[in-house]
Amino acid sequence: MELYQLTAEKLSAMLANKECTSEELTQSVLRRIEAKEPEIKAYLTVCAEEALKKAKEVDQKRAAGEKLHPLAGIPMGIKDNICTRGIKTTCASRILENFVPPYDAFVMEKLHAADAVILGKLNMDEFAMGSSTENSYFQKTRNPWNTEYVPGGSSGGSAASVAAGEAVVSLGSDTGGSIRQPSAYCGIVGLKPTYSSVSRYGLVAYASSLDQIGALGRSVKDVAMVYSAICGRDPHDATSAVREYPDFAAGITGNVKGLRIGIPKEYFGEGVAADVKEAVWKAAKALESAGATLVEVSLPSTDYALSAYYIIASAEASSNLARFDGVKYGYRTQNFSNLTEMYENTRSEGFGAEVKRRIMLGTYVLSSGYYDAYYKKAKFTQLRIQDEFNKAFEACDLLLTPTAPDTAFRIGEQVDDQVKMYMNDILTVTVNIAGLPGLSMPCGFDGKGLPVGCQLIGPKFSEQVLFDVASCWEQQNGGFDLAATLA
Amino acid sequence: MRREGDTMDLKNYELVVGLEVHAELNTESKIYCGCRNAFGMEVNTECCPICMGMPGTLPTLNEKVVEYAAKMGYALNCTVNPVSKQDRKNYFYPDLPKAYQISQFDIPLCEHGWLDIWVNGQERRIGITRIHIEEDAGKLIHDDSFTGTLVDFNRCGVPLIEIVSEPDLHSSAEAKAYLDTIKSILEYINISDCKMQEGSIRCDINVSVHKPGEPFGTRVEMKNVNTFSGAVRAIEYEAARQIDVLEDGGTVAQETRRWDDIKGQNFVLRSKEDAQDYRYFPEPDLLTIVLDEDKLATIKASIPELPNKKKVRYIQELGLPEADAVLLVETKEKSDFFEAILAAAPIKAKNAANWVLGDVSRLMNEQNRSIDDLGINPAQLAEIISLIEAGKISSSAGKQVFDEMLQTGKAPAEIVKEKGLEQVSDTSALQAIVVEVMANNQKSIDDYKNGKTNALGFLVGQCMKASKGKGNPALMKEMLLKYLEG
Numbered sequence: 025m026e027l028y029q030l031t032a033e034k035l036s037a038m039l040a041n042k043e044c045t046s047e048e049l050t051q052s053v054l055r056r057i058e059a060k061e062p063e064i065k066a067y068l069t070v071c072a073e074e075a076l077k078k079a080k081e082v083d084q085k086r087a088a089g090e091k092l093h094p095l096a097g098i099p100m101g102i103k104d105n106i107c108t109r110g111i112k113t114t115c116a117s118r119i120l121e122n123f124v125p126p127y128d129a130f131v132m133e134k135l136h137a138a139d140a141v142i143l144g145k146l147n148m149d150e151f152a153m154g155s156s157t158e159n160s161y162f163q164k165t166r167n168p169w170n171t172e173y174v175p176g177g178s179s180g181g182s183a184a185s186v187a188a189g190e191a192v193v194s195l196g197s198d199t200g201g202s203i204r205q206p207s208a209y210c211g212i213v214g215l216k217p218t219y220s221s222v223s224r225y226g227l228v229a230y231a232s233s234l235d236q237i238g239a240l241g242r243s244v245k246d247v248a249m250v251y252s253a254i255c256g257r258d259p260h261d262a263t264s265a266v267r268e269y270p271d272f273a274a275g276i277t278g279n280v281k282g283l284r285i286g287i288p289k290e291y292f293g294e295g296v297a298a299d300v301k302e303a304v305w306k307a308a309k310a311l312e313s314a315g316a317t318l319v320e321v322s323l324p325s326t327d328y329a330l331s332a333y334y335i336i337a338s339a340e341a342s343s344n345l346a347r348f349d350g351v352k353y354g355y356r357t358q359n360f361s362n363l364t365e366m367y368e369n370t371r372s373e374g375f376g377a378e379v380k381r382r383i384m385l386g387t388y389v390l391s392s393g394y395y396d397a398y399y400k401k402a403k404f405t406q407l408r409i410q411d412e413f414n415k416a417f418e419a420c421d422l423l424l425t426p427t428a429p430d431t432a433f434r435i436g437e438q439v440d441d442q443v444k445m446y447m448n449d450i451l452t453v454t455v456n457i458a459g460l461p462g463l464s465m466p467c468g469f470d471g472k473g474l475p476v477g478c479q480l481i482g483p484k485f486s487e488q489v490l491f492d493v494a495s496c497w498e499q500q501n502g503g504f505d506l507a508a509t510l511a
Numbered sequence: 512m513r514r515e516g517d518t519m520d521l522k523n524y525e526l527v528v529g530l531e532v533h534a535e536l537n538t539e540s541k542i543y544c545g546c547r548n549a550f551g552m553e554v555n556t557e558c559c560p561i562c563m564g565m566p567g568t569l570p571t572l573n574e575k576v577v578e579y580a581a582k583m584g585y586a587l588n589c590t591v592n593p594v595s596k597q598d599r600k601n602y603f604y605p606d607l608p609k610a611y612q613i614s615q616f617d618i619p620l621c622e623h624g625w626l627d628i629w630v631n632g633q634e635r636r637i638g639i640t641r642i643h644i645e646e647d648a649g650k651l652i653h654d655d656s657f658t659g660t661l662v663d664f665n666r667c668g669v670p671l672i673e674i675v676s677e678p679d680l681h682s683s684a685e686a687k688a689y690l691d692t693i694k695s696i697l698e699y700i701n702i703s704d705c706k707m708q709e710g711s712i713r714c715d716i717n718v719s720v721h722k723p724g725e726p727f728g729t730r731v732e733m734k735n736v737n738t739f740s741g742a743v744r745a746i747e748y749e750a751a752r753q754i755d756v757l758e759d760g761g762t763v764a765q766e767t768r769r770w771d772d773i774k775g776q777n778f779v780l781r782s783k784e785d786a787q788d789y790r791y792f793p794e795p796d797l798l799t800i801v802l803d804e805d806k807l808a809t810i811k812a813s814i815p816e817l818p819n820k821k822k823v824r825y826i827q828e829l830g831l832p833e834a835d836a837v838l839l840v841e842t843k844e845k846s847d848f849f850e851a852i853l854a855a856a857p858i859k860a861k862n863a864a865n866w867v868l869g870d871v872s873r874l875m876n877e878q879n880r881s882i883d884d885l886g887i888n889p890a891q892l893a894e895i896i897s898l899i900e901a902g903k904i905s906s907s908a909g910k911q912v913f914d915e916m917l918q919t920g921k922a923p924a925e926i927v928k929e930k931g932l933e934q935v936s937d938t939s940a941l942q943a944i945v946v947e948v949m950a951n952n953q954k955s956i957d958d959y960k961n962g963k964t965n966a967l968g969f970l971v972g973q974c975m976k977a978s979k980g981k982g983n984p985a986l987m988k989e990m991l992l993k994y995l996e997g
Contacts, residue, residue, distance in 0.1 A: 107567045120566065127560050129567060228566040232795035262571045262797050340795055343601050346610030347564045351662070367603055390601075390790035399792060 027052035028189040029510045032246040033273070035192060036094045039086065046079035046086075046097030049192075050141050053099045057143070057190045063171055065163045066185035068104050069112050070144040075099060078141045085139065094273065095253050096139035101191035103182050104145040105152055106237065107226040108132055111142075115228050116160035117150045119348045119355045119374030129226020130261065131195060131237050131254040138253045143191055146181030150376045151345065152202055152230040154178050155448035158439055159378045166435070167209060168509040169474055173432040176206030176448075182240050183210040189510045193241040193250050199230050200333050201428070201452025203238045204464035208427035208477020211466040211504060213247045213494065214240045216452075218484045219459035220265040222251075223258030229344040231337035232263075234456040242506055244465065244494040248273040251487065267485070275488055278495040281315030285493070286420030290326040291451055297430040303468035303476040304426045310500050311424070311493060321416045321423065326454060328405045330446060333453035334382075335389050335402035341379075342386025348374065381442070410458045417483045422493060425451055427464040427477030455481055463490040465497060466504045473508075519683070519747045522758070524720040526750050527727055528686050529678035530742075532693055533671050534703045535647060535711040536579045541668035542646050543570030543613065548670065550709045554652070554663045562668035564608030569796050572597075576670040577620065577800055579702040580644045581810045583672055584621030586696050586817055587639045591810070593802050595620045597644075597794040602787055605662055606649040614673075615643035616791040620800065626676075626696075627819055628688040632833070634823060637689055638677030647671050672702075678717065678727070683746040690714070690739045695818040699843045713737050716770075718749040720757070728753065729763040733770045733777055741772040749777060821846055829853075829860035838868050844882045851889035858896045866892060870913060891916060894923045902983055905975070908932040936983040938990065941974075944982060945990045948973045959995055967991065 027035065027049045038044050054072050061067060082097040102108060105115045107125040109132070114120045128136070135142070149159035157165045157180025165180045167173040168188035175184040179196030183206035186194050196203040198216035207214025215238045222237045229235060239250035252272045258264045287308065292301055312318050350356035350370030357369035375383070389398035416423065428448055438445045455462035460481055467478035478497075480490045498504065541548050544561035561568045584591040598616035624639035647669040652661040674693060680686045694712060697703040704711050714736050719728040733749060736742050748770075753763045767786075768777040781787075802810075816824075818840040825836035840846045845867065852863045871892075874885055892913070899909045904927055915926045927933060935941060948970060949956065958966040967988065974987040 105567075113566070115566075123566065125560075125565065125567070127565070127568075224567075225569050226567040229796075260571060261569050263795075339792060343599050343611050343790070343792070346601060346603065347566070347608060349603060349605075349610055351605045352563065352608055353565070363605070387790065390792050392788050392790075395790075395792070 026056070026189075028056040028192070029506070030192075031243040032095065032098050032192045032241060032249055033243060035098055036249070039097045040092075042086070046082045046141060047076060049097065050075050050079035050099045050143075053143065053189070053191065056188075060168075060188050060190055063166060064168055064184050064188050064190065065165050066146055066175075066181040066188065066190055067101065067144045068114060068116065068147050068162055068181070071111060071142060075141050075143050078139070082139045082141065093138035093253065094249050095135070097141060098192050099141040099143050100135070100250070101143050101146045101182060101185045101194040102132070103148055103179050103194070103196045105148060105197055105228040105230075106131060106195060107228065108142070108145065111145060113145065113228065114162070115151045116148045116162060117375065117379070118161045119370070120228075121161070121355060123354050125226070127226065130223035130258045132226065134254050134256070140253070146179070146185055146194060148181055149178035149202075150379050151228070151341070152178040152197055152199055152235075153341070153378050153382055155201070155205055155445055156433070156435075156438065157181065157206070158435065159376055161376055164435060167432050167474075169211060169432070170472070172434055173474065174209065174435050176209030176428075176432060178202040178206075179214075179240065180206050183207050183212060183214065186210070186240050186242060187212050187506070187509050193239060193246050195237055195250070195254070196240050197227055197230075197235055197237050198456065199234045199236075199337060200456050201449040203240060204452050204462055204477065204479060205428045205448055207240055207464040208466070208475065208479075209432040211475030211506070211509070212240055212242055213244050213466070213504070214238065214464045215247050215251055215487070215490070216455060216462045217251060217255060217487060218265075218461045219456070220263050221255045221267070221269070221461075221485065221487075223256070223261040223264050225258055225260040229340070231340040232344060233340060234333075234337055236456070242504060244491055244498050245273050245276060247463075248276060248491045270488065272488055272491055276491050276495045278492055278499055279315075280311055280493050280496045283316040283422070283489070283493065284420040285311060285316045285318050286321035286416055286423040287318055288321050288323045288326070288416065288423055288425060290323050291425035295429045295447065295450070296426055297470070299470035300426045300428075300430060300476050303470070304424070304478045307465075307467040307478045307497050308424050310497060314496050314500065316493070319420050321419050323409070323412045323416060323454070325405065325408050325412055329409055329454045329457055330450050332402040332405035332409070333449070333457055334385065334446065335398050336406065336457070338382040338386035339390050339399050340386065342383045342390065345375075345379065345383055350374070406457050409454055413454075413458045413460060413483075421482070422486065422489055423481040425479045425481065427451060427479040431470045431472065431474035431476055451479065460484060461487050461490055463494055465494045467497070519751065521720070521750065522754055523722065524750075524754050524757075525723055526681055526746075527678045527719045527721065528680040528683075528746055529717040530676045530680065530686060530689060531715040531717075532674040532690065533713045533715075534674065534693075534697055534705070536576060536670040536672060536702050537704045538573060538575045538579060538670055540573055542573050542576050542644070542670035543668050546668065550706070550711070552665055555665060558664040558667060562608075563664050564610075564667075570613060572797055572800070573670065576644055577802070578810060579670075580620050580642060580672045581802065581807070582700050582702055582814060583674070583697070584624065584642050585811045585814045586700055587621070587624040587626050587642065587674070589621035589624030589639055589642060591621050591802065591807055592618060593804070593807065594618070595800045597797050597800070598791045599794050600789045600791055602789060604648070605660065606651050606667075608649065608664065608667060612646055612648065613794050613797070614645035619643035626689065626692060627823070628685065628692045629819065629822060630685050630688045635685060637679045637685075640675040640677055642672055642674050645671050645673060678719075683743040686716070686746055687739055687743050690742060692819045694739075695840070699815060699818055707738055710737060714742060716742060716745055716749075718746055718753065719763070720750055720753045728757075729765050731763065731765070732767045734767060734780060736770050736772075738772065741770065744772065744775060745770040745777065748775065752777075815843065818843075818846070825860075831860055831864055835861075835864045835868060839864060842882075848882045848889055852893045852896070855890040855893035856897045858893055858900055862896050862900060863893070866896060870910065886917065891923055898923065898927065902934055902936055902985070903927070904932050904934050905980060905982075905984060908934065908980055931981070933981065934983050935978060935981050936986055938986065941978065941982050941987055941990060944974055944977045945987060945994070948977055949991075949994055956995065967995070
């Protein structure tokens, strides 16, 4: 057994018991990166030197008897839309190809304070727009279960690196499913936390009202450990909740007795693959046998969620991405003779097709004369979806659904069919629209041997319940089988 | 139609003007980050990743900005909305690093107010549509020493309020009075430095003309007006331009024009067809602005009597000439001082005004100090004025007491006593002086009798001199007259 194969939970205990050092662990993961990266292509930047330096520092602190955070010395990867001081933060876009932020995101400050070891920056769909990580300007990340397949997206690098043992845990961001769907495709655990529980300061904005940073890991406890480390009030994010949070990892009981698990029928409709339905049902039944009750609930506006999501997200994106204009930082075209041309050519050359598509869509829906028909209606739909969730949570404590309608698809398979690509998000966007926490856990495999993801959705700030339920399933299932990918 | 005080001939047209005034607030820090709100610093030293719009950064609202803007709202008789929101105004320009300005669109902080202004001897009420908060943009730098354009981000995120008037102004003189009044109120409630040369107040002007009884004409917006006198010139130029167009049988185009104060002309900036679509939408990075009742009440209670109201009160209730009233309300310190004198003793307002605008203002100019820093106790100045009014000392003795008081800090009564400055109002004591002056000035007596009445002043002066300044001049004048006429 190599150190890179172990969970953060196990490694944290080993480090504490001095069964291994962070330097040994970091070296193990760096060797794994070296070995697997040519195939997986999860990283855009690897900071081997800095990671080892940090690992040694942590080992010294531990040797000196300092009281350390559970994540101290654990090597992790960071999605490349989270600002890291002194380390390139590209959002997988040509327009930020050489952007080095002079500041850290709030979550990075938290991770540094916890003495986590930062391995590098992970590939993603450009500006987090996409469901396959194929929209990266730099490279296509492969699914560790089958490298012909996409790892999902937009946090494809975050999911693939963890599934391949190239990071123990990672940070991703989720605007419409960007943590949960790749977690499902790569057979790992991913949490999209309650909106406002993790500061967005330093997360390069895609859709401000929907974006949320979250954690990916190979066990429920690992994800809970990372979430505990990054959540909390940040005075620099006005939307950050004023709230105290418990130690989620320590609080996991795995007890589901008496919990009412809602099964929303709209999430098991025609478009969902039979293999997926079957695997998800298996998990539901296992939870039932562990003492939970299954109740059928209805979320009738689910059909409108995807349209509402693409309108709201694109509208905000068109404004958020306007700052990439070639004036201050990032890419600037060589080809211009006046200001307007500089803007037009910089943005035409600097952004990829999907980003341009969403900027145009967002610009259109906010235009005078169209605002009421699109943006306003979408915001109204958002309220309706929120109401329906609130109502559903009167009848149950959490919801259980598939994370995505199907398992991973082949690289290149869906790039020409945008609607099909957007359908990947149909079961996850509602969670962002309602600001709820959502967790994806692996629940088996399809006929092709690709992992299936099961999504748990709870009321705001119910992460502890989601961890308990996921942990119950994890224990029954005997942990998630990663032998195939970690070989 | 020509109104009194107008400097231009409107050729039987009516002029309609609405103003949008942008005022920079003098808060310590910027509106959405912790950078200092300071003018005149070295280029790009008062900025940070937030006000430079770096990726991933987020704004947080400086609550002082809301408080200051709400103050102006109450000062302009607005409804201050307990709940308002912030919106993004999207447009590309190199001085706007986020490519959107955070402003307020459909629910501004303040609405539905009014402002009374004093023009040509009467009060006029001008409607205030709204006041909202927003952030300023940076500055582009062009210089012969380099090619291209550079950007200074120091001004990015400086808090602004935009005060939008109703189209209630009908002459350039009214617009000037409106602007002057806005400026004095901003200074009175101390929320803006109002330094025109630093661009801390700027305005956009909407102008249209129409024939009496007809609907409003097409509105033209003028931008880049940075001084109040420039506003007057811009309005007069634009009104004349529109009237010429109409008189020539043309129609006024709806457009935005740029005022060039040096050329004294405006130029088309963009036509209606090219009007920008700012794609306003609610700012998702900021929360709704909520002001509870207590907070609103506290802000409202902090508004002092404002200069425009004070001025009218001074004219109408205290009977002061308009010129005096205008000067007295110039600053809050000056009018506070004036009112403190009045409150300290039952003296005539005009006498108090004369002192404040005379000797006190002279001292302020000489010493280049504010009125509060001169070390004058208003109650003691009131005492001096009372002594003069009661005839106990002459006004020249009053000035002597004033100077002595400033130098020694002694009480006026004490100084009068020490220096023996009491005015003599005893006719028997003055009799000898009058007789002596009459005896020594036969020529003046002859002059007076020959109709040169100003000889009387000379004789009074001689009496004052002989009494060493202590004789009551009014009494001596009366006694002199008795002899001369008798």
